[in-house]
Amino acid sequence: MSASLGVLVVDDSATMRAVIRDVIEGSEEFAVAGEAATGYEAIRQVHDAAPDLVALDLRMPDLDGLEALGYIMSEAPRPVVIVTALEAGGEEVLRALDYGAVELVMKPSAAGGEREFADRLIRALRAAAMARLTNLRFEPPRQRRRRPRPGHVRERRAAHAAVAIAASTGGPRALMEIVPALPADLPAAVLIAQHMPALFTASLAERLHAASDLDVAEAEDGEPLRPGRVYLAPGGRHLEAKRGVAGPEARVHAEPPVHGVRPSGDLLLASVARVFGPRAVAVVLTGMGRDGAEGLRAVREVGGATCAQDRATSIIYGMPAAAAPHAAVIAPLGGIARALAAEVARRVNVEAGSAAGGPT
Numbered sequence: 001m002s003a004s005l006g007v008l009v010v011d012d013s014a015t016m017r018a019v020i021r022d023v024i025e026g027s028e029e030f031a032v033a034g035e036a037a038t039g040y041e042a043i044r045q046v047h048d049a050a051p052d053l054v055a056l057d058l059r060m061p062d063l064d065g066l067e068a069l070g071y072i073m074s075e076a077p078r079p080v081v082i083v084t085a086l087e088a089g090g091e092e093v094l095r096a097l098d099y100g101a102v103e104l105v106m107k108p109s110a111a112g113g114e115r116e117f118a119d120r121l122i123r124a125l126r127a128a129a130m131a132r133l134t135n136l137r138f139e140p141p142r143q144r145r146r147r148p149r150p151g152h153v154r155e156r157r158a159a160h161a162a163v164a165i166a167a168s169t170g171g172p173r174a175l176m177e178i179v180p181a182l183p184a185d186l187p188a189a190v191l192i193a194q195h196m197p198a199l200f201t202a203s204l205a206e207r208l209h210a211a212s213d214l215d216v217a218e219a220e221d222g223e224p225l226r227p228g229r230v231y232l233a234p235g236g237r238h239l240e241a242k243r244g245v246a247g248p249e250a251r252v253h254a255e256p257p258v259h260g261v262r263p264s265g266d267l268l269l270a271s272v273a274r275v276f277g278p279r280a281v282a283v284v285l286t287g288m289g290r291d292g293a294e295g296l297r298a299v300r301e302v303g304g305a306t307c308a309q310d311r312a313t314s315i316i317y318g319m320p321a322a323a324a325p326h327a328a329v330i331a332p333l334g335g336i337a338r339a340l341a342a343e344v345a346r347r348v349n350v351e352a353g354s355a356a357g358g359p360t
Contacts, residue, residue: 004028004029004030004031005029005030005031005052005053005125005129006030006031006032006033006034006049006050006051006052006053007024007030007031007032007033007051007052007053007054007055007125008033008034008035008036008042008045008046008049008051008053008054008055009021009024009032009034009035009036009055010035010036010037010039010041010042010045010054010055010056010057010060010065010068011037011055011057011060011083012037012038012057012059012060012061013057014037016057016083016107017035017037019108019114019117020055020083020121021035023117023118023121023122024055024121024125026118027122029122029125029126029129030053030122030125033045033049033050033051033052034048034049034051037060038060038061038062038063039060039062039063039064039065039067039068040062040063040068042054042056042063042068042072043063043068043071043072046072046076046078047076051078052078052079052129053078053079053080053081053125053128053129054072054078054079054080054081055080055081055083055105055121055125056068056069056080056081056082056083056101057082057083057084058082058084058092058093058096059084059085065082065084065096066092066095066096066099069082069096069099069100069101070099070138073099073100073136073137073138074138077100077133077136078133079102079128079129079131079133079136080100080101080102080128081101081102081103081104081105081121081124081125081128082096082101082103082104082105083105083107083121084104084105084106084107085106085107085109090199090200090202090203090204090206091203091207093200093203094172094200094203094204094207097172097173098138098139098140098173099138100136100137100138100139102124102127102128102131102136102169102170102315103124103125103127103128103169104124104196104197104200105117105120105121105124106120106197106199123288126288127168127169127288127316130288130316130318131169131170131315131316132314132315132316132317135170135313135314135315136315139173139176156226157226157227158224158225158226158246158247158248159188159189159225159226159227159247159248160187160188160227160276160279160348161187161188161189161227161276161279161280161281161344161347161348162188162189162190162191162225162241162248162272162275162276162279162280162281163186163188163189163190163191163281163282163283163340163344164190164191164192164193164241164268164269164272164280164281164282164283164295164299165178165190165191165192165193165194165282165283165285166193166265166266166268166269166282166283166284166285166287166291166292166295166296166319167192167193167194167195167265167284167285167286167287167319168194168195168261168265168285168286168287168288168289168291168316168318168319169195169286169287169288169315169316170285170286170287170314170315170316171194171195171196171285171286171287172194172196172204173315174285174286174309174315174333175192175194175204175208175285176207176208176211177333177334177336177337178285178333178336178337178340179208179211179212179214179216179230179337180208180211180212180213181337181338182212182213182214182337182340182341183213183341184213184214184228185228186214186227186228186341186344187227187228187344187345187348188227188228188279188281188344188348189225189226189227189228189229189230189231189241189248190214190229190230190231191219191225191230191231191233191239191241191250191268191272192230192231192232192233192239192268193233193238193239193263193264193265193267193268193291193292194232194233194263195261195263195287195291196235197235197236198234198235198236198237199235200235201218201232201233201234201235202218202234204232205217205218205230205232208230208232209230212230214228214229214230215228215229215230216229216230216232217229217230217231217232218231218232218233218234219231219232219233219234219239219250219252220250220252221250221251221252221253222244222249222250222251223249223250224244224246224247224248224249224250225241225247225248225249225250231250233252233263233268234252234263235263236254236262236263237252237253237254237262237263238251238252238253238254238255238258238262238263238264238267238268239251239252239263239267239268240253240267240268240271241268241271241272241274241275241276242271242275243275248275248276251271258291259289259290259291260289261289261291264291265284265291265292265295265319266291266292266293266294266295267295268295269282269284269292269294269295269296269298269299270294270295270298270299272295272299272304273295273298273299273301273302273304274298274302276304277302277303277304278302278303278304278347279304279347279348280299280302280304280305281299281304281305281307281340281343281344281347282295282296282299282304282305282306282307283306283307283308283309283331283336283340284296284307284308284309284319284320284322284323284327285309285314285319285320285333285336286309286313286314286315286316286317286319286320287316287318287319287320288316288318288319289318289319289322290318290319290322290323291319292319292322292323293319293322293323293325293326296308296323296326296327297326299326300326300327300328305328305329305343305347306323306326306327306328306329307327307328307329307330307331307336307339307340307343308320308321308323308324308327308329308330308331309330309331309332309333309336310330310331310332310333312332313332313333313334314333
């Protein structure tokens with residue numbers, strides 16, 4: 001960046017504002033454009049200081065962070081990073097993403113966590129600076145009644161095909177578009193690596209489950225991979241597919257981050273390529289960086305289907321751009337679920353035809 005971008009710091013704690021101010025002023029990319037202790041002050045400062053970005057707390061007196069965020073994104077839209085404490089609930093954070101927040105950073109919870117917090121905050125501000133504002137419009141959460149799976153019986157057989165999804169900034173919104181659009185009888189397991197703090201992936205899984213005909217939950221180490229089920233990597237844990245005695249299983253672990261992230265899309269996609277071969281279907285969604293690109297290459301090399309989200313519908317076209325050279329299809333967000341389901345059906349049907357002695 002050729003010039004420092006101005007950041008409005010909004011937090012009711014003077015101590016926390018000082019911490020955030022020190023982090024921002026210690027960077028060469030950003031500068032403090034103003035400070036506010038309440039939601040009302042934040043709204044005034046957005047107009048008076050005209051910041052490029054906003055670092056916004058959720059819990060504040062009088063007008064809280066969600067209400068201030070709703071005003072900012074409707075009246076004076078600009079990228080917002082939520083900076084919140086452990087007390088914030090998962091649903092509250094997901095609502096902030098619905099309202100148009102770009103990224104989420106947890107406040108330091110103990111002495112000695114300031115360095116890690118500073119790194120996370122600067123990365124989040126960089127991502128926010130790259131965000132496509134037109135794709136940050138308010139998205140109300142889906143409200144509908146789940147339909148029962150065919151036969152009202154949970155699938156017990158092992159999955160012979162898998163869909164693998166890598167996502168980062170903007171991913172929760174994209175997943176809420178894709179997962180509920182997948183058919184209830186999808187003959188594949190779905191595995192997702194979404195970059196997100198550990199406290200909030202359970203809430204994301206619950207929200208996806210409520211909106212979808214597929215069963216969605218955080219993955220557990222060693223559990224069998226079944227068709228028609230969605231396995232979300234727990235925050236701060238890698239998720240991979242592995243071969244088990246009775247069929248493919250989930251492997252959930254806390255080995256070191258890959259390229260600075262955990263869960264790693266590269267690890268997930270490469271493992272699905274190893275276990276499922278040509279019956280692997282993979283997509284890389286919106287996000288900063290290049291996580292997922294090498295994993296998508298691995299899927300393509302084993303004959304699997306590969307897809308990347310297009311620039312126009314990505315909040316950040318970093319991960320999809322890096323993955324694009326390995327993607328057979330570049331698709332808009334609204335067409336990805338249909339493309340994934342079609343590829344799964346085609347590959348499963350080809351395998352069934354081969355097993356029956358039909359054409360290959």
